Amino acid sequence: MTGYISNLLGLSPEEATALRRRYYLEHGTTLSGLMRHHTVDPHEFLTLVHDLDYSPVSANPRLDAALANLPGRKIVFTNGTTAHAEAVLDRLGVPHHFEAIFDVVAADFVPKPQPEPYAKFLRTHGVQADSAAMLEDMAKNLLQPHALGMTTVWLRGDHAWSDGEAAAAEDQSHIHHIADDIADFLEGVLGELAGKPATAPG
Secondary structure (H helix, E strand, O other): OHHHHHHHHOOOHHHHHHHHHHHHHHHOOHHHHHHHHHOOOHHHHHHHHOOOOOOOOOOOHHHHHHHHHOOOOOEEEOOOOHHHHHHHHHHHOOHHHOOEEEOOOOOOOOOOOOHHHHHHHHHHHOOOHHHOEEEEOOHHHHHHHHHHOOEEEEEOOOOOOOHHHHHHHHOOOOOOEEEOOHHHHHHHHHHHHOOOOOOOOO
16 A cells, blocks of 8 residues: 555655555545545555455354354445455355445445444445444444444454544443454354353453
8 A cells, every 4th residue: 555655646655654644544544535635546546455465364264163153144344345355254264154245335435434334334234233233353443333323342453553543442432342353252152142151252
């Protein structure tokens, strides 16, 4: 992404990195800032930045088994593209568990945590917010789902993507559960459904 911005605008790598971060903070995604200020073609941008090596992502049999046993519909909601999500799901070995992918294109390039894509997601897929759960690796992206009445699960990582993310991670009033590993968490949920003591964090 930094290389794309550097080539597009004739900036040094340091200047491109600073602009990437500024647009991310101001607009929710770097792409939104580039579209607004530089009329960047979002399809071209997304194709280039998602030209990735997915080999570090390995199959997760525990996640596969947990998803197989977890009742209810499962839909991916991502600020990335459908192709990117499919590539990750394929590497994990779990694509068959998900009925749909709602990506940034379906969201009209309006990213989480803006409220509009959540409303469109619920409307498009006929999801009732008060009977759904949102699992997210960014705490700030759970503010709107919580406000809508969804159960929220923060898949905590060791990063703080932005100042807004750090604040959302510190004030956890909008977060119902915290997990460090999605397979662990889902196994705990399944244990609770089966009437066994929960072992998952959160």
